[in-house]
Amino acid sequence: MRDLKVSFATRQGVVRAVDGLSFDVGPKEVLGIVGESGSGKSVAMYSILGLVRDANVEISGSVKFQGREILGLSDKEMQSVRGGEVGMIFQDPMTALTPVYTVGWQLVEQLRAHNDMTKQEARERARELLAEVGIPDPKSRLHHYPHEFSGGMRQRVVIAMALSCNPKLLIADEPTTALDVTTQAQILDLMERLQERHGSSIVIITHDMGVIAEIADRVIVMYAGRPAEIGPELDVVRSPRHPYTWGLLGAVPRADVKNRRLVTIPGNAVSPLAVPEGCAFAARCPHKMAICDERPPLRGAHQHLDACWLTDEQRLAIRSVATTRGES
Amino acid sequence: MFRYIIRRLISAVLVMFAISVMVFLIFFATPGVNPAARIAGRSASPEVLRHVSIEFGLDKPLPIRYLIMMYHLFIKQDLTSYVNIGYKIIPQIIAAAPITLSLVFGAALIWLVVGIFGGMIAASNRGKFIDPLIMFLGIATISIPAYWLGEMVNLLTQDKLHASLFPWLPNGGYVAITSNPWEWALHLLFPWLTLAALYSGIYARVLRGELINAMNEDYIRTARAKGLSERRILYRHALRCSLITIVSLFGLDFGALIGGAALLTEVVFGLQGVGWLTYQGLTNLDLPLIMGCVMYGAFFVVLASAVVDILYAYLDPRVRIVT
Amino acid sequence: MSDDVLLRATDIVKSYSSRTKNLGQRTPNRAVNGVSLDIRRGETLGIVGESGCGKSTLARCIVQLLPVTSGSVQFNGVELTGLSRRQLRPHRRQMQLVFQDPYASLNPRRTVGDIVGDPMRINRVASHDDINDRVRDLFVTVGLDPNSLRRYPHEFSGGQRQRIGIARSLSLNPSLVVADEPVSALDVSVQAQVLNLMADLQERFNLTYLFIAHDLGVVRHVSDRVGVMYLGEIVELGDAEALYDTPLHPYTEALLSVVPELNDTDAPRRERILISGDVPDPSDRPSGCSFHPRCPVATEICTTQKPEFVELRPGRMVACHHPRNLDAAPLTVPPPTPPVA
Numbered sequence: 008m009r010d011l012k013v014s015f016a017t018r019q020g021v022v023r024a025v026d027g028l029s030f031d032v033g034p035k036e037v038l039g040i041v042g043e044s045g046s047g048k049s050v051a052m053y054s055i056l057g058l059v060r061d062a063n064v065e066i067s068g069s070v071k072f073q074g075r076e077i078l079g080l081s082d083k084e085m086q087s088v089r090g091g092e093v094g095m096i097f098q099d100p101m102t103a104l105t106p107v108y109t110v111g112w113q114l115v116e117q118l119r120a121h122n123d124m125t126k127q128e129a130r131e132r133a134r135e136l137l138a139e140v141g142i143p144d145p146k147s148r149l150h151h152y153p154h155e156f157s158g159g160m161r162q163r164v165v166i167a168m169a170l171s172c173n174p175k176l177l178i179a180d181e182p183t184t185a186l187d188v189t190t191q192a193q194i195l196d197l198m199e200r201l202q203e204r205h206g207s208s209i210v211i212i213t214h215d216m217g218v219i220a221e222i223a224d225r226v227i228v229m230y231a232g233r234p235a236e237i238g239p240e241l242d243v244v245r246s247p248r249h250p251y252t253w254g255l256l257g258a259v260p261r262a263d264v265k266n267r268r269l270v271t272i273p274g275n276a277v278s279p280l281a282v283p284e285g286c287a288f289a290a291r292c293p294h295k296m297a298i299c300d301e302r303p304p305l306r307g308a309h310q311h312l313d314a315c316w317l318t319d320e321q322r323l324a325i326r327s328v329a330t331t332r333g334e335s
Numbered sequence: 336m337f338r339y340i341i342r343r344l345i346s347a348v349l350v351m352f353a354i355s356v357m358v359f360l361i362f363f364a365t366p367g368v369n370p371a372a373r374i375a376g377r378s379a380s381p382e383v384l385r386h387v388s389i390e391f392g393l394d395k396p397l398p399i400r401y402l403i404m405m406y407h408l409f410i411k412q413d414l415t416s417y418v419n420i421g422y423k424i425i426p427q428i429i430a431a432a433p434i435t436l437s438l439v440f441g442a443a444l445i446w447l448v449v450g451i452f453g454g455m456i457a458a459s460n461r462g463k464f465i466d467p468l469i470m471f472l473g474i475a476t477i478s479i480p481a482y483w484l485g486e487m488v489n490l491l492t493q494d495k496l497h498a499s500l501f502p503w504l505p506n507g508g509y510v511a512i513t514s515n516p517w518e519w520a521l522h523l524l525f526p527w528l529t530l531a532a533l534y535s536g537i538y539a540r541v542l543r544g545e546l547i548n549a550m551n552e553d554y555i556r557t558a559r560a561k562g563l564s565e566r567r568i569l570y571r572h573a574l575r576c577s578l579i580t581i582v583s584l585f586g587l588d589f590g591a592l593i594g595g596a597a598l599l600t601e602v603v604f605g606l607q608g609v610g611w612l613t614y615q616g617l618t619n620l621d622l623p624l625i626m627g628c629v630m631y632g633a634f635f636v637v638l639a640s641a642v643v644d645i646l647y648a649y650l651d652p653r654v655r656i657v658t
Numbered sequence: 659m660s661d662d663v664l665l666r667a668t669d670i671v672k673s674y675s676s677r678t679k680n681l682g683q684r685t686p687n688r689a690v691n692g693v694s695l696d697i698r699r700g701e702t703l704g705i706v707g708e709s710g711c712g713k714s715t716l717a718r719c720i721v722q723l724l725p726v727t728s729g730s731v732q733f734n735g736v737e738l739t740g741l742s743r744r745q746l747r748p749h750r751r752q753m754q755l756v757f758q759d760p761y762a763s764l765n766p767r768r769t770v771g772d773i774v775g776d777p778m779r780i781n782r783v784a785s786h787d788d789i790n791d792r793v794r795d796l797f798v799t800v801g802l803d804p805n806s807l808r809r810y811p812h813e814f815s816g817g818q819r820q821r822i823g824i825a826r827s828l829s830l831n832p833s834l835v836v837a838d839e840p841v842s843a844l845d846v847s848v849q850a851q852v853l854n855l856m857a858d859l860q861e862r863f864n865l866t867y868l869f870i871a872h873d874l875g876v877v878r879h880v881s882d883r884v885g886v887m888y889l890g891e892i893v894e895l896g897d898a899e900a901l902y903d904t905p906l907h908p909y910t911e912a913l914l915s916v917v918p919e920l921n922d923t924d925a926p927r928r929e930r931i932l933i934s935g936d937v938p939d940p941s942d943r944p945s946g947c948s949f950h951p952r953c954p955v956a957t958e959i960c961t962t963q964k965p966e967f968v969e970l971r972p973g974r975m976v977a978c979h980h981p982r983n984l985d986a987a988p989l990t991v992p993p994p995t996p997p998v999a
Contacts, residue, residue: 043845058559062462082565090562097560102553105572107651116571117561152652157936168561187708187872189933192916196932214846217875217918244920256920258850260879268857269850269879275815 023282024050026232028068029305032176037202037209039223039240041216041255047232048212052178056093057085073175091121094169094207098181100161104153110137110164111149114171121172136167140197159190163197170201177202179211183218195221216259220244225310228252231287238311248313248322251288286316294325340645347641354633359401362626363391373622408630414623424627428609432631434509435608437519438526438601439592445531447585450538457539458546459569469539476536485529485603492525509606526604530597534588541584545577552576579650583643590639594632664834664866665697665720670729672712672719687941689715691890691948692729694967697834702860702867704881704898706874706913710937712890713870717836720868721753722746733834751781754827758839760819764811770822771807777829796825799862800855817848821855828859836868841876853880874917878902883973886910889948890940892967896974906970906981909933909949947979955980 025047032038042048053059055070055078070078077088089095097103104113114133118124124132130149137145140163153161162182169177179198183191199222202209213219219226219240226243228236228251236249247253257270274291283289285300292299296316303314317325363370371387388394392403407414412425457469492501503521510518549555550573558568598610605611609628616624672690689712697703707713718724720731722738731738733749741749754777757763764773775793778784784792794804800821811819820840827835837856841849853876860867871877877884878898885895886909894907905911912931933952938944944951950960959979967977970984 043847056560058556086562086564088562089560095557095560097553097557099553103557105554105558105576106653107575116563120561120563120567154653159936165557168557187937188874188913188916189708190936191918192930192932193934195918196930215918216846216920220920221918254847258847259920260850260853260873260875261920269854271850271854272847275817275848 022280024232025054026282028227028229028232028234030227030234030237032208032210034175035202035206035208037211037222037224039219039226040210040212040229041214041219041226042229043214043255045231046229048229049180051229052180052210052212056089056095056178057082058089058095087121090117090169090174091172092174093176093178094172094174096162096165096169096177096179096182099185100158100165101185103165104161106153109150109152110156114149114164114168117168117171132171133167136171137164139201140164140167140170141193142167158186159193162186162190162194166194166197166201170205170207173205174207177207177209179209181213182211184213184215191218198222216244216256228255231282233282233287234305234312234314235288236311236313237305238307238313242309242311248307248311249288249315250292250294250317250325252313253326254291286314294321339648343641343644347637350637351634354637355405355630356401358626358629358633359404362622363400363404364397408627414627416621416624422624424624427612427624428627428631431607431609431612433511434606435593435595435597435601435610437509437512437523438530438597438606438608439589441520441523441527442530442534442597443585443589443592445527446534446538449531449535451542451581453535453539454542454546455569455574457543458550458573459565461547466543470543473536473540476532477540479532480599481529481533482599482603484532485526485600488525488529489603523606526600526606529604530592530600538581538584542577542581545580546573549573549576575650579647582646582650586639586643586646587636590636591632593639594635595628596632662698663696664699664734665868666695666732667720668694668730668732670694670716670719670731671727672715672724673727687939688890688943689940690719690726691940691943693887693890693892694729695885695892695895697866697868698883699833700860700864700866701882702869702880704877704884705868705870705887705892706872706877706884707887708872708913708937710940711887712940713872713887714838715890716887717755717838717868717870721755721834721836722750723755747781751777751830752832753834753836754830754832756820756823756827756835756837756840759843760816760823761811761843763823764819766811769808769810770814773811774822774825774829777826781830783830792829793825796828799828799859800825815848816844817851820844820852824852824855824859828863831863832865834866834868836870838870839872840869842871842873849876856880874902874914886913889937889943891948891977892975893949893978894974894976896971896976900971900974904983906974906976906983907978908953908955908980908982911982912954947977955982 028047028051030038040048040051050059054064054066057080059066066078068078069076072088072092077085080088104110108116111130111133114136115126115129118129118132119126122129134145134149137148142148142160142163148156153164156164166182177198182198183194186194195218198209209222211218211222223240226236226238226240227234228243228249230251235251236243236247238248243252244256247256251272254270254272258272260269272291273293283300284302286292286303289295289299294317298316301316303316305312305314307313363373369384370391371384371393374391375383375387391407392400395403404414408425412423414424416422416424453469453473457466460466492504493506497504504525505518505522508522510522512519546569550569552573555568555572558572563572593609595609595613597608598614600606601608601610602614609631613625613628613632615621616628670690670693671688673688691712693716695703705713705716715724719726722731722741726739729739733753736749738746738749764770768776771790771793774796775789778789778792793807797804797807802818802821802825806813811822814822823840840856841852844852856867857880859865867880869877869880881898883896884898884901885892886901886907887893888909894901894905894910901910902914905914912933915929915931931954933954935952938948938951944961946962947953947956947960947965950956953960957980963979965977965979967975970976970981
């Protein structure tokens with residue numbers, strides 16, 4: 008994906024929801040996109056699949072999927088990509104399934120939309136899929152309606168649906184946010200096992216750094232529609248480079264670390280209507296410099312890139328001060 | 336499901352009972368009015384009043400009077416009008432009912448087809464020319480009063496253009512479907528269209544709104560992510576869920592119309608249905624007749640809403656567990 | 659009752675009757691099933707549990723927003739259950755709630771100044787001018803611009819609204835603040851601001867918190883002691899540090915093991931213990947120990963006999979037949995630190 012830009016024309020002005028996002032997803036790779044609400048992380052992924060249905064939206068850039076440009080495909084061509092080669096999992100399993108059909112019906116519907124299958128074959132495959140995602144008694148569960156499943160079980164059904172056509176890429180939008188922690192663990196575990204078996208790549212969108220740490224190989228930290236930092240998961244978590252990532256990581260209360268005062272990022276997220284020309288984070292950044300009025304390029308070494316004007320020496324100095332203060 | 340239906344029907348019977356009590360109280364037990372004078376109508380002679388008093392047990396306590404009234408209404412079915420002496424109410428209503436049923440059934444068919452197609456076409460063509468056009472037609476048909484539209488239709492088809500364009504059209508009135516189905520349909524054609532016009536507009540607009548809401552639901556996004564065609568998403572996912580609203584609306588409208596709410600259309604086209612009968616009762620202040628019509632109307636409204644609830648449970652599996 | 663206990667709840671039961679599919683038959687649905695706890699002056703008691711475990715119902719029972727079905731709640735030594743509304747009033751002032759949803763818990767048609775001042779007006783504690791002054795003070799206290807009193811809730815962000823909710827809860831100088839998921843609707847950077855604010859306020863006004871959340875990290879961060887709830891019961895209660903380090907109940911252990919961790923240190927990750935299945939419906943409570951159908955170490959006795967809630971270590975209460983990690987840390991660990999006053 009290269010230089011994706013998504014903007015909405017609204018009465019209050021142009022909303023730049025995604026502003027210059029580029030990344031690659033390798034085969035069998037798990038890429039995490041993390042950011043707070045309004046950072047454009049979901050919009051970015053929806054827009055490349057043509058799921059943003061707004062007459063006022065403008066999408067530019069280039070998205071190549073297995074070498075083929077998919078941005079600007081017609082609706083018809085896109086339909087075979089969606090659900091076929093790219094599967095999606097959504098945040099709220101409670102509302103993601105059509106309430107008036109049985110889950111079996113909905114699975115069969117998708118299978119038959121992409122494969123040349125008889126009803127019986129599709130039904131059989133649907134049963135296998137439910138069994139694969141760990142739904143007990145799949146045969147009778149096919150005849151149940153979504154509301155008869157618990158949240159975790161519904162998310163399993165959604166996953167089964169997303170995987171039904173053996174997609175090359177799975178996009179998961181906050182797949183565990185609406186779930187309890189024990190259920191979240193079950194779902195993350197399931198996604199990991201399925202990914203190993205099917206060998207698909209995953210893009211997981213979340214606001215929870217912990218989830219990223221559990222499952223992702225590489226991370227993109229987004230702020231105000233722009234990538235702030237991109238890098239391998241361990242590098243970003245252990246040696247974050249961008250001040251926003253510092254704040255984000257420091258603000259998480261942890262179950263595994265002793266009490267400490269939380270790092271806060273002053274102020275609120277910038278309004279998407281008024282993203283400055285320079286660094287989007289400058290207004291909330293404690294290390295703002297004069298040059299921050301210019302937009303910093305995404306640069307770095309060893310696959311670990313960030314968009315910040317601070318030099319390595321400056322960062323080292325700031326971080327060591329922060330750590331000593333944190334420990335005192 | 337079966338148990339649900341039984342329960343729903345039992346509660347419908349209870350509601351009917353409650354309505355009958357209320358109607359009875361409103362008409363015959365409002366304090367300060369002589370009920371005998373009410374039943375007997377304007378300018379009744381003293382003998383008639385005395386006769387009424389005895390017949391309806393007006394010297395007896397309220398519950399007994401209620402029972403006597405219901406006995407006359409439902410069991411003996413010999414409640415008579417004192418305005419048009421000799422007319423028995425119940426047989427009159429029974430004779431009028433098929434006319435109303437014919438009118439409403441035909442019109443309902445038309446408005447459902449037109450309304451649902453109109454709503455769907457409008458919803459799937461948002462932002463294009465056709466959507467606002469349909470919505471404008473909708474609001475226009477809603478705003479035109481049925482009596483005006485009916486009179487206009489009559490004026491054109493029976494008078495101004497009768498000789499040139501509509502020579503094939505009969506001069507109003509009603510022919511039973513059992514005697515001649517073709518004549519039946521011909522007689523009812525314009526009443527059907529007139530009555531359906533209003534409801535087509537309402538249904539198209541309501542369905543459009545429902546569809547547009549449904550298309551913003553999460554499960555529609557899921558359906559898109561599954562790679563389904565827009566057509567399939569609209570028909571199988573959005574429409575199915577939106578129909579729930581349409582069904583409940585339809586049940587109430589249909590019940591009310593069968594119950595006599597098609598009054599204006601019936602009067603304008605001279606169809607002697609239940610609405611027309613009610614109209615007669617109202618103009619003559621014929622209380623027993625009005626009461627009979629009200630009870631009959633209430634019966635259909637209650638029945639229709641019971642049927643709607645049962646259909647609901649069929650359309651929306653979530654309802655089957657709740658309540 | 660010793661002086662340092664602000665509120666003592668004994669064997670609280672809250673049951674709802676719900677109709678089942680069978681016509682008319684009612685089964686009691688125990689959302690809270692016999693909870694006993696003490697809240698000490700000046701401490702933060704955290705209650706953690708998954709959705710549907712009854713933690714919010716418990717909070718509402720404790721502040722008498724919901725009548726308890728049985729059990730007792732003593733506040734400052736006064737029994738609250740069974741009091742009339744009028745008798746409750748002076749005690750209610752002492753206990754205030756902060757709600758989860760900063761969007762739904764503020765009346766959208768009133769100015770935020772009115773919202774914060776309402777508790778004082780309703781309880782007639784001060785004159786009109788005094789109330790206005792106090793509202794301005796409260797705004798400064800929670801870090802809001804006192805010149806925004808005349809604005810409406812929709813003009814504020816989620817974090818600011820939660821600050822307004824906190825200001826409202828402080829307006830009557832309560833001694834106990836019950837916070838029900840106060841930060842779960844907020845983004846993590848805003849969540850940190852609100853948590854820090856709550857900590858500052860506690861210190862400044864000597865508040866006692868009952869802090870309810872599903873996020874184990876947040877609960878550990880704020881709490882002196884933590885209670886873990888499962889299916890309407892507290893299964894483990896104790897000093898926060900000790901409980902997180904050596905969980906004794908298998909549910910606590912599993913819960914802690916599956917919290918996603920930032921592996922920013924080289925310390926090995928806790929081994930994940932996945933518990934299967936879903937939380938059962940409270941109307942269909944399992945026999946014996948409520949957790950046994952999902953418990954990895956359950957035995958025969960767990961299916962038949964309900965475990966007692968006993969003090970296994972000083973200050974650590976556990977309801978389990980087979981407590982875990984008893985040998986992991988010897989009993990000579992320093993006793994839990996007394997709550998910071």
